[in-house]
Amino acid sequence: QQQVKQSPQSLIVQKGGISIINCAYENTAFDYFPWYQQFPGKGPALLIAIRPDVSEKKEGRFTISFNKSAKQFSLHIMDSQPGDSATYFCAASYKGSARQLTFGSGTQLTVLP
């Protein structure tokens, strides 16, 4: 299975709160898991990525948590800001697939001021 399932579809958070987006995958061949941020009318921009040999990766306010046994990974945005309002996509790839990215369906995040 190539599918990556993402939830929730939409998320509303107060400024300063924590935003949490979850993804699950089936294909155990996946070995690279990036998160992309997309603003309306723009292309996706890489936020942060993780490989399955680590359980957590943090970059600034963004943290990926990875659970290999459950085949799940999540994005945590700490101290969410109105400027974080965008659509977030999880994705996965593996070497044997020419590194083509399989994307989740996206989460539209709104951070209220």
Next chain:
Amino acid sequence: DTGVSQNPRHKITKRGQNVTFRCDPISEHNRLYWYRQTLGQGPEFLTYFQNEAQLEKSRLLSDRFSAERPKGSFSTLEIQRTEQGDSAMYLCASSLPGVETQYFGPGTRLLVL
């Protein structure tokens, strides 16, 4: 600007017409990918080039679609006899050899009337 560039940014055409999009990857990125993104969905892989060789094609890439990368630098994606179902954002991404990270361009939004 040293990022991935795509032209045109927007294209409106009538059903049955042919359209061609161009992608200029980041310099020295020998891997180039095309994705299609419909409204409210994540990008879906279409095709992959390593240098000038087209090595992977998705089942989404019907025989009306053709992609080229003649000199291993820029790439073109042509859609012949466009249909209303072709309306989407067409995204191009590039990466360095042996590196998982893909950098996306701003996309070409196609509307078929």
